[in-house]
Amino acid sequence: MGNIKGIRIDLRTGTQSWAATGDKIFLGIHGTAGGREFRLDGSLKLNQANQDHRMVLGVTCCDTPGYQQVQYSTALGDNDPLLSPLDLASVRYVYVRKETADSTSTNDDVLVLNNISVLLCDADGGVRRFAKRGKINFSDEVGLQHWLAEVDPPTCQVTIVLKRIRHEKAAKHTAGNSWAFTFSAGPPDNHASYLNNYNLKEKKDSWDKEFNRTASWKYPGCCGHAQTLSIYGKAVEDDIGHDDVGEWTREITAPCHSGTSTESAELQLSVKGIKNHESLITFEYDVISTCLD
Amino acid sequence: MANLKGIRVSFETSAKWWSPTADALFLGVYGPGGGREFRLNGDIPINQPDKAFSLVLGDPCCPTPNDVPVQYSTGMGDNDPLLNPVELDRIDHVYVRKETADSTSANDDVLALQGANVLLCDTEGRLGLWRRDALLNFSDEAGLQQWLGQIDPPTCHISIRLTRVRHQPSGAHSAGRNWIFSFSAGSNDDYEQLLPPYSYGASTYKDWDLAFDRTKHIAVVGCCGHPQTVVLHGYAYERDWWSPDETSMDQYHVVACEKGTVSQSGSLDVVVQGWQNHQSTISFDYDLSCSCGD
Numbered sequence: 119m120g121n122i123k124g125i126r127i128d129l130r131t132g133t134q135s136w137a138a139t140g141d142k143i144f145l146g147i148h149g150t151a152g153g154r155e156f157r158l159d160g161s162l163k164l165n166q167a168n169q170d171h172r173m174v175l176g177v178t179c180c181d182t183p184g185y186q187q188v189q190y191s192t193a194l195g196d197n198d199p200l201l202s203p204l205d206l207a208s209v210r211y212v213y214v215r216k217e218t219a220d221s222t223s224t225n226d227d228v229l230v231l232n233n234i235s236v237l238l239c240d241a242d243g244g245v246r247r248f249a250k251r252g253k254i255n256f257s258d259e260v261g262l263q264h265w266l267a268e269v270d271p272p273t274c275q276v277t278i279v280l281k282r283i284r285h286e287k288a289a290k291h292t293a294g295n296s297w298a299f300t301f302s303a304g305p306p307d308n309h310a311s312y313l314n315n316y317n318l319k320e321k322k323d324s325w326d327k328e329f330n331r332t333a334s335w336k337y338p339g340c341c342g343h344a345q346t347l348s349i350y351g352k353a354v355e356d357d358i359g360h361d362d363v364g365e366w367t368r369e370i371t372a373p374c375h376s377g378t379s380t381e382s383a384e385l386q387l388s389v390k391g392i393k394n395h396e397s398l399i400t401f402e403y404d405v406i407s408t409c410l411d
Numbered sequence: 412m413a414n415l416k417g418i419r420v421s422f423e424t425s426a427k428w429w430s431p432t433a434d435a436l437f438l439g440v441y442g443p444g445g446g447r448e449f450r451l452n453g454d455i456p457i458n459q460p461d462k463a464f465s466l467v468l469g470d471p472c473c474p475t476p477n478d479v480p481v482q483y484s485t486g487m488g489d490n491d492p493l494l495n496p497v498e499l500d501r502i503d504h505v506y507v508r509k510e511t512a513d514s515t516s517a518n519d520d521v522l523a524l525q526g527a528n529v530l531l532c533d534t535e536g537r538l539g540l541w542r543r544d545a546l547l548n549f550s551d552e553a554g555l556q557q558w559l560g561q562i563d564p565p566t567c568h569i570s571i572r573l574t575r576v577r578h579q580p581s582g583a584h585s586a587g588r589n590w591i592f593s594f595s596a597g598s599n600d601d602y603e604q605l606l607p608p609y610s611y612g613a614s615t616y617k618d619w620d621l622a623f624d625r626t627k628h629i630a631v632v633g634c635c636g637h638p639q640t641v642v643l644h645g646y647a648y649e650r651d652w653w654s655p656d657e658t659s660m661d662q663y664h665v666v667a668c669e670k671g672t673v674s675q676s677g678s679l680d681v682v683v684q685g686w687q688n689h690q691s692t693i694s695f696d697y698d699l700s701c702s703c704g705d
Contacts, residue, residue: 210443218510250445252495258435258510259482260489261448265441267497 119207119244122147122199124179126237127158130170132230132253137167139229139256142217145175145236151208155215156197160189164229175199179239180272180340180411206240212248215263216256228257236266245271245339272341274374274409277334278303278349280312281382281402284326289396293362293389294355295321300365301401303349304335315354341376341409351385353399364389364399372407380406413533414496415440417471419478420451420507422527423463425546430460432522432549435510438468438529444501448508449490453482457522468492472532473565473634473705499533505541508556509549519551529559530705538564538632540705565705567631567639567668571596573605575696577620578613582690585616586656586683587649594625594679594695595644601629602642631668635703639668647681647693656685664699672702 127145131137143164144155156175164171172184175191176199191197214234218226231254238246248266256262280301285292296319301312310333318327337345352365364387373379385401420438424430436451451466465477468484469492484490507527511519524547531539541559549555573594578585590613594606605625613619631639641664648657660681667673679695 211441213441213446248445250495253489254495255489257489258450259453260450261437261439263439263448264495265446265497267445267501268443 119205120240120242121203122176122206122209122238123241124177124239125156125175125199126179126182126185126239127173127175127234128170129234130232131164131167132232133168134230135167136228137230138165139216139227140165141219141227141229143229144215144217146211146213146215147204147209147238149208149210151205153204153209153211154202156188156191156199158188160197162186162188177239179237180245181342182411206238206244206246209238209246211265212236212238213263213265214256218258218262226258228255230255234266237271239340243339243343247271271338272409272411274337274339274341274343274345274372274407275334276337276345276347276372276374277332277406277408278347279404279406280329280331281404282326282328284400284402285320285324286398286400287323287396288388288398290394291391292323293391293395293397294357295319296356298354298356299399300352301350303347303403304333305345305347308335309348309350337374341374341411343374345372345374345407346370347372349385349401349403351387351399351401353387353389355389355391355397357391362389362391362395370405372405374407374409376409376411378406378408380404412498412500413535413537415492415499415502415531416469416534417532418449418468418492419465419471419473419530420467420527421463421465421530423525424457424460425523425525426461427523428460429521430523431458431462432509432520433458434512434520434522436522437508437510439504439506439508440497440502440529440531442497442501442503444498445495446497446502446504447495449481449484449492451481451507453490455479455481471530472536472538473530499531499537499539502531502539503561504558505529505531505561506556506558507547507549510555511551516551521548521550521552523548527557527559530564538634540564564632565635565703567633567635567637567701567703569598569629569631569639569641569666569668569699569701570626571605571629571641571643572626572698573623573695574698575620575622577618577694577696579618579692579694580616580690581682581692582685583688584685584690586685586689586691587651588613588616589650590693591648591650592681592693593646596627596697597642598629598631598640599642603627633668635668635670635705637668638665639701640665641699643679643695643697645679645681645693645695647683649683649685649691651685656683658683666699666701668701668703670703670705672700674698674700
């Protein structure tokens with residue numbers, strides 16, 4: 119992971135009439151490589167109860183529109199995360215702290231949050247998220263600082279479904295009737311095996327066999343970053359003299375937009391036997407990507 | 412994966428006349444799983460030097476008669492540890508922090524403590540203990556926050572020592588002379604064979620005894636004063652050529668694990684019935700000592 123370049127904060131003030139505050143609010147991020155506090159409400163006031171606040175420090179984290187820039191947090195300003203570089207992987211603690219106006223209970227302006235989420239993004243595409251829910255009270259009566267727990271970051275889940283295998287005659291005769299199929303899919307370094315020399319005998323010229331086998335992979339990161347995977351198919355027709363083989367590898371792309379998208383596709387192999395013997399084997403599959411921001 | 416449900420903060424103000432404070436005092440607990448601050452002295456004045464305080468939040472573990480509940484700390488009040496759940500196992504920092512009255516040195520009311528203890532417990536009864544044994548000065552001149560170190564939680568240390576195995580005929584005749592016996596002891600979670608199967612060919616059918624010195628130590632995390640159960644298991648077998656006579660016996664010895672060391676002795680009797688009126692009692696004599704430290 120690289121240095122934190124963007125911080126996105128989503129919070130909602132409590133429903134109590136006194137949930138908003140005029141006091142100073144700080145975000146603290148620290149860990150094994152150091153850390154710092156950032157002032158959150160320099161120009162953005164948390165002065166309304168029961169309201170969502172969306173803030174960003176540094177560059178936009180996960181390119182989400184509609185966030186208000188925290189004061190001095192760009193162009194190496196004093197609140198820019200890149201001013202004092204901090205490796206995202208080294209972060210262990212994220213907290214929110216309120217100051218009292220003058221450290222007296224009399225002038226303590228309580229803040230209550232219903233929830234808060236802090237998304238940290240680095241320059242290499244790494245993302246981590248810290249959050250807290252419930253009645254989060256910052257006040258002189260009950261404490262002025264809350265630490266957040268790490269939760270799942272935005273993640274794209276890619277699922278590839280092998281739906282069926284079809285056979286068609288592609289010449290005067292088929293390549294044969296005694297088949298073995300292999301199918302795998304996934305990231306190049308983490309292929310999942312769906313079929314491994316799956317044997318099937320079928321005398322018809324045209325047939326199809328349903329499978330509906332699935333495997334999934336998770337990619338932590340901002341939604342909208344396409345992921346590249348590959349699929350591999352192999353069909354072997356068992357002949358006495360020699361096997362008739364067809365195999366193919368194809369690179370595929372999962373879009374990983376926010377929400378869910380499904381694309382249906384086919385991998386078609388030609389399996390040639392002697393003279394006029396040839397079959398077309400088609401692997402039908404779906405690529406489903408679901409990204410939750 | 413259990414959440415913090417109770418906290419006991421105990422400390423003693425130092426003997427200096429200026430050691431108590433009227434400023435706000437906070438406890439912070441946090442780790443990778445989150446955390447928060449709690450106000451400690453909302454309605455509990457820390458207003459005397461050389462005085463012990465035991466402040467509790469939520470449903471504290473190991474309660475003492477001197478415990479004083481912190482304001483708003485029960486019934487999901489704003490100081491209740493269960494209001495913003497945090498897993499005990501993921502807490503790796505505990506601190507005490509004082510505020511100055513108005514962030515000026517002029518109005519800073521110093522606090523001096525003779526150490527501090529923070530005992531945390533979760534909804535499954537597990538404990539975490541944090542301590543600082545030193546003079547702790549909270550002031551504008553010297554710093555306003557002190558972190559505590561994690562130490563072993565209250566633990567009952569129990570030693571079980573097998574000292575002797577005795578034989579007595581308990582019927583008209585002894586069950587025999589060719590013996591195998593064994594003895595095990597421990598807690599339900601930590602059980603061990605102190606004496607593996609031991610063969611002994613006695614020269615007499617009457618009384619005999621053998622001395623042993625086999626010890627098992629167990630450590631059970633828990634509040635001092637809570638009774639702990641020691642599980643004992645004795646086995647005796649007299650080898651007859653026409654029929655083996657064997658018996659085993661379990662016994663539970665409950666010890667009150669108080670501060671300081673308590674020693675007790677006991678005996679586990681295994682009655683071995685032989686043919687007709689042939690019967691023997693094999694007695695395993697043991698010493699138990701236990702002490703609890705928090």
